[in-house]
Amino acid sequence: MSKPKVCVLRTAGTNCDEETAFAFSKAGALAEPVHINKLIEQKKHLADYQILAIPGGFTYGDDIAAGKILANELRYKLIDQIKIFIQEGKLIIGICNGFQVLVKSGLLPGNSDLRQEASLIINDSAKFEDRWVYLKSTVKCIWTKNLSEIIYLPVAHGEGKFIAKDELVLQRLKDNGQIVFQYCDEKGGLTGYPENPNGSEDNIAGICDESGRILGLMPHPERHIEVSQHPRRWGVAKNKNEGDGLQLFKNGVEYIRKNF
Amino acid sequence: MIWHIELRDKPGVFDAVGSGIEKDIRDLGISSVEKVRFAQVYILEGDISQEKVRLISEQLLVDKVAQEYSLKPLTYNPQEYHTIEVAYNLGVMDPVEESALKGIRDLRIDGIKSIRTAKKYILKGRLTDTQLKTISEKLLYNKLIQHIAEPHVRRRTSHAVDIGYQFNLITVDLLEASDGKLKKISKDGQLFLNLAEMRSIKDYFKKLKRNPTDCELETIAQTWSEHCGHKTFKGLIDYREKISDGKPKRKKINNLLKSTIMRVTKELKKPWCVSVFKDNSGVIRFNDKYNVCFKVETHNHPSALEPFGGANTGIGGVIRDSLGTGLGAKPILNTDVFCFGPPDYPFNRLPAGTLHPKRIMKGVVSGVRDYGNKMGIPTVNGAILFHERFVGNPLVYCGTVGIMPKEKSFKQAQKGDLVVLVGGRTGRDGIHGATFSSGELTHESEKISSGAVQIGNPIQEKKMVDTILQVRDKNLYSAITDCGGGGLSSAVGEMGQDLGVKVDLEKVPLKYQGLSYTEIWISESQERMILSVAKENIVQLREVFHQENVEAAVIGEFTNTKRLQLYYRDNLVCDLDMQFLHRGSPKIEKKAVFIQPKHKEPKFSCPVDLTSYLLKLLSHYDICSKEWVIRQYDHEVQGGSVLKPLVGIANDGPSDASVVKPILDSKKGIIISCGINFRFGFIDPYWMAAGCIDEALRQIIAVGGSLKEVALLDNFCWGNPDKPDRLGTLVRAAYGCYDMAKALGAPFISGKDSLNNEYTVKNKSMAIPGTLLISAIAVIEDTHKTISMYTKRTGDLIYVVGLTFDELGGSHYYDILGFIGNNAPKVFPQKAKSTFEALSKASSLGLIKAMHDCSEGGIGVCAAEMAFSGGLGMEIFLGEAPFNSKSWKRNDFILFSESNSRFIVEVEKKKQKAFEKTLKGIPLGLIGCVNANKEFKVYGLDGKICLKARIDALKEAWQKPLRW
Known part of the structure; x- marks a missing residue:
């Protein structure tokens, strides 16, 4: 088949669209930044793509709460297109601000009536932080196959503390294996700040929906697709030939190749 | 109807904001506050039902997982709690309003007139009124833009600020004015023009046999201001010098800039210098497809008064410099360098009207963080220095590097092109910013110049960058420049200086009604750019902006009259000859004296054990880790970060310079570094300048770069140049720049001076140490080889x-x-x-x-x-x-x-x-x-x-x- 097509959704304040598109093209896809107005006005159609990527940024300034306004825009203006997209078994990934959007729109952890069951709130440190973190992953999700046991990616956010609505939701996430990324130390231990940079419950850094096709995560895989981006490439990363994050994009592209 | 919606964290959710404030209060030395809680308040105004307000709250404003809300102000037992609610002053832009209104429109709810935010702090513990005042004033609000709100008063106060405006042409009587009167006109109007300049203006209008309008006088003041005109650097200087081991020297300098800084570039003739000292930033070659540009600006006075807003709009401004270079460069990285008073400076020694250095620093860092991060531009390099002479006048340098296809490196407005204003709307923000920065700060500054203080809207600017780059690539305009200091007055005035231009001021989109024609013309509202667009392209151009919700208004036309003609509803309100406006300012000769100071030479023997001295040095504020600052900046967005500002086994060591790959699939990159050390200037500004250049280049070398293609930027922050001792050190430093840059083969490509960095209290003037920042940009072939x-x-x-x-x-x-x-x-x-x-x-x-x-x-x-x-x-x-x-x-x-x-x-x-x-x-x-x-x-x-x-x-x- 031809290259899988990725819609990299952008709007006012999106700012990781170009590097996200670059990561997808490096993984073999045809990635195109698309302004949300074009989808709303039907000048472009979500149906023409197989992957929807909601990249990082500060959509609408993160005013009110991070990702909230774009989340509502999806719910009120694009939801029919998105529902069809999901029903057709296509893929969605939300990174950083994109994760906040997916959670606040109710697309993650996901339920039939799009109730918001979790949130990403202000970091315990009460400030934006850019730092590299270790992540433990599980393979429940199609996006996280073939990753090393522990991967290394940067986070850069002020509102990334994951909380579930209640114990039941958290238990359901655990039981279903929807917690796909957890902040950890170099050896995989679930430790506190700064390894867990924001105070997330259960060190949660990323979750997927029940199907494993919709993924949201706070860390930035698109900022570690090459070894040159690693902060200590002179030592630990010397013998690698690609960054830890690239595999996620490859997984998405590979899945579409196989299934569409 | 005014609605009050109050949100707070649910019980059990950690209140991070409250707990941060708790710590800050303890740092103030107040220990009686047991707990602080934070509540966010929205004030909605409009004709809507309670049911709709609940819908807005639950669907948009409240995070139901983490927060609870109330439509009534939450009350707390006054025996146990103090509440402080901080709201924006009338007329100050609330950065949340625009997006909140969009969110409400998306819910398909009409009838909202305005939405404002306030922050409520609930302090548990017994506090005296003085303590409460201390906490409020030192931590929670800045009276220039905010006030302590009384919720019951607000219920009756509308926030709509629209008031009508009746056109009335104002002229200023110069023709009959004596010298004393001329001085008074300049002072009262905050024009910051000296007598010789006022006399030249008077002579010009005498020939025309009429008095100037207020708008004409303002335009001349803006154009001739130190901020826009750099009259010290370009003027005449009578310089005398006596260094300790040399003979006295005397020299007449005609244009210091041309005879030192620009001369290096001219003499070195580097083929890779594309455009220097002409455009909004300096341009050099990157590879065979792209050029890069670099500019560093200062925003010192606004940051002294309102640190967040000052630094915020400072970084916003320099980003527009890059966007306004050539036909527009995409901003790819920011730099920031600050000088503050010591963070542990005693409160009781603070001069009246100044904020504490720690507060200034926190505000400035937040301002840069907010704008840079939201724009998605990595902040990769900087420095922070401290000295008590920066207490009343901090320095805030902000820089931006941009990249553009090489064929987009030049611009030329054409006769008949339309003047198009894009981006944000115009309000009363920042009126007199350019002239304000051309005078000294006084303890009165906070009162008289508060119009010069404003807050930026980075998302507005981001939308503008996104769309401008699209229309640039469709070749839809012939020239572009940013609206910075002086607003439309300097942007349009400069772009039209060779042709002539005609503007209809009533066509400028306003935030609210009530602005006079002059206010429209000189407003420094942020996030605006001017394009020059051929008539046949206008429809297509507006379509691109419209698609992404950016306003683009045609406000005039470039002519061939060589005149600046402004109309307000068909009334001619300004008609000036471009030649006079841009070349008519009188050359003023200033006196400069440098006598090298003699400091006490210490006599002491070498300590046997140096351990404690090294520990002290490592804890010196200039030297110690700036991680707290650096982590708050996104230094990796855009994905091109190769050498980060923090490196090491724990990613927390101090990197010398930063390396960025602007084109993701190429190994080629740029190195950014800076040199600054005002302490050497206490002894000899010549060697300070030399040392700054050496340091900036050293850092390039330290990360694996070379001298092959390195360009420099100069930023002089100095005291009042009318005082010969201040100007003497400036001249001496400029000579240091020439000698070193020439010998090391590094041309200057752009620069900026910010003079009048002095703080006056009770007629005693305190100047900052003359501080030169040298920023360097180098091209590196293989970023994978960096060290x-x-x-x-x-x-x-x-x-x-x-x-x-x-x-x-x-x-x-x-x-x-x-x-x-x-x-x-x-x-x-x-x-x-x-x-x-x-x-x-x-x-x-x-x-x-x-x-x-x-x-x-x-x-x-x-x-x-x-x-x-x-x-x-x-x-x-x-x-x-x-x-x-x-x-x-x-x-x-x-x-x-x-x-x-x-x-x-x-x-x-x-x-x-x-x-x-x-x-x-x-x-x-x-x-x-x-x-x-x-x-x-x-x-x-x-x-x-x-x-x-x-x-x-x-x-x-x-x-x-x-x-x-």
């Missing part, structure tokens, strides 16, 4: 490269001992050049494992930083360091002298020979090696240990001071 500063492996060799002299003058070692001294480090440019070139060769051959620029704190601090950043120990032998003196042999001087052109280098043993061969002829000493025992040991000239510490203890000393 970091931290030690890599046990057993590797440690070299000092470059000679150490008895140059303790202005050093941090002397500073912690309370001295300045007189021997400022000099630069020997030919030797520096050969050192730089040899090291550059060694890095390209892969002979270097780590390299660090030896600067503040000398060899001692430099080696310690390498060791603790690498998590490894180090042993060094001072006797092996190359030093130049017969008369002095002291451990402390070798260890802490801040001589220029030096590096510390880590080399693998097996590459020892190759390294030494490559550096043949360069002074170098194999001073020690890296070891595994996590100890930092220094052996003195007598072979005995003179310093010994665990690397953890050194790191702790370095990290502690600014670990907020």
Whole structure:
């Protein structure tokens, strides 16, 4: 088949669209930044793509709460297109601000009536932080196959503390294996700040929906697709030939190749 | 109807904001606050039902997972709690309003007139009124833009600020004005024009046989202001100099800028300099497809009064400089350099009307963080220095690098093109910003110039960048420039200076009604750009902006009249000859005197154990870790970050320069560095300038770059240039710039001066130390070959490269001992050049494992930083360091002298020979090696240990001071 097509959704304040598109093209896809107005006005159609990527940024300034306004825009203006997209078994990934959007729109952890069951709130440190973190992953999700046991990616956010609505939701996430990324130390231990940079419950850094096709995560895989981006490439990363994050994009592209 | 919606965290959710404030209150020395809770307040105004308000709250404003809300102000038992609610002043832009209104429209709810935010702090504990006042004023609000709100009053107060405007042409009587009257007109109108200038204006209008309109006078004041016109640098100077070991000299200078800074560039004739000193930023070649541009600006006075807003709009402004260069460059990185008063400065010594340095610093950092991060531009390089002379007047330098296809590097507005204003709307923001920055600050400044203070809207600017780059690539306009200081007045005035231009001011989209024609013309509302667009392109151009919700208004036309003609509803309100406006200002001769000061030369013997001195130096505010600041900036967005500002085994060591790959699929990159050290200027500004250039270039070399393609930017922040002593040091520094940059082969491509950095209280003027910032940008072929500063492996060799002299003058070692001294480090440019070139060769051959620029704190601090950043120990032998003196042999001087052109280098043993061969002829000493025992040991000239510490203890000393 031809290259899988990725819609990299952008709007006012999106700012990781170009590097996200670059990561997808490096993984073999045809990635195109698309302004949300074009989808709303039907000048472009979500149906023409197989992957929807909601990249990082500060959509609408993160005013009110991070990702909230774009989340509502999806719910009120694009939801029919998105529902069809999901029903057709296509893929969605939300990174950083994109994760906040997916959670606040109710697309993650996901339920039939799009109730918001979790949130990403202000970091315990009460400030934006850019730092590299270790992540433990599980393979429940199609996006996280073939990753090393522990991967290394940067986070850069002020509102990334994951909380579930209640114990039941958290238990359901655990039981279903929807917690796909957890902040950890170099050896995989679930430790506190700064390894867990924001105070997330259960060190949660990323979750997927029940199907494993919709993924949201706070860390930035698109900022570690090459070894040159690693902060200590002179030592630990010397013998690698690609960054830890690239595999996620490859997984998405590979899945579409196989299934569409 | 006014609705009050109050949100707070649900019980059990950690209140991060409240708990941060709790800590800040304790830092103020107030211990009686047990707990702080934070609540967010929205004030909605409009004709809507309670049901709709609940819908808005639940669907948009409240995070139901984490928060609860109430439509009534939540009350707390006044016996136990104090509540403080902070709201924006009327007329100050609330940055949340625009997006909140969009969110409400998306819910398909109409009828909202305005939405404002307020912050409510609930303090548990017993506090006196004075304590409450202290907390409010020192932490929670800034009265220039905010006030303590009384919710019951607000219920009756509308926030709509629309008031009508009746056109009334105002003229100013100059023709009959005496000299005294002229001075008064300038002062009362905040024009900051001197008498000679006022007289020239009077003469011009005398010939026209009419008086100027207020708008004409304002336009001339803006154009001729120090901020826009740089009249000191371009004027005449009668300079006299007496340095301590030389004969007195006298020189007449016609245009200091042309005879020093620009002269370097002219004489070096580098083929890769594309556009210098002409455009909004300097442009150099990047590769065969792209050029890069770089500009650094200052925003000192606004940051003194409202640190968040000042720094916020400072960074916003310099980003527009890049967007306004050529036909528009995409901003790819930001830099920021600050000078503040000491963060532990006693409150009781603060001059009236000033904010505490710690508050200023926190506000400035937040302002840069907010704008840079939201724009998605990585903030990759900077420096922060402290001195008590910055208490009343901090320095905030902001820089932006942009990239553009090489064929987009030049612009030319055409006759008949339309004047198109894009971006944000125009309000009363920042009126008199350009002239305000051209005067000194006084304790009255906060009252009279509050219009010059504003808050930016980074998302508005982001939308503008996104769309402008699209229309640029469709070739839809012929010229572009940004609206910065002076607003439309300088943007349109400058773009039309060769042609002539006609503007209809009523066509400018306004935030609210009620602005006079002059206010529209000089408003410095942020996030606006001017394009010059051929008539046949206008429809297509507006479509692109419209698609992404950016306004683009046609406000006039470029003519061929060579006149600036402004109309308001068909009334001619300004008609000026461009020649007079841009060339008519009288050349003023200023006096400049530099007499080299004589400081006390300290006499003390070398301490036997230097451990405590190194610890003190590492904790010096200038030297200590700036991690608290750096982490708050996104330094990796756009994905091109190769060498990050924090490096090391724990990613927390101080990198010398940053390396960024602007084109993701190419290995080629740019290196950004800076040199700044006002302390050397206390002794001789000439050597300060030389040292700054050496330092900026040294950092380029330290990360693996070369001198092949390095360009410099100068930013002079100085005191009042009408005072001969201030101007004398400025001239002396400019000569230092010429000599060093010329000898080292690095041209200047852009620069900016910010003069009048003085603070007046009760007629006593306090000037900042004359502070030169040199920023450098270099192109590097293979970013994968860059070098970091931290030690890599046990057993590797440690070299000092470059000679150490008895140059303790202005050093941090002397500073912690309370001295300045007189021997400022000099630069020997030919030797520096050969050192730089040899090291550059060694890095390209892969002979270097780590390299660090030896600067503040000398060899001692430099080696310690390498060791603790690498998590490894180090042993060094001072006797092996190359030093130049017969008369002095002291451990402390070798260890802490801040001589220029030096590096510390880590080399693998097996590459020892190759390294030494490559550096043949360069002074170098194999001073020690890296070891595994996590100890930092220094052996003195007598072979005995003179310093010994665990690397953890050194790191702790370095990290502690600014670990907020």
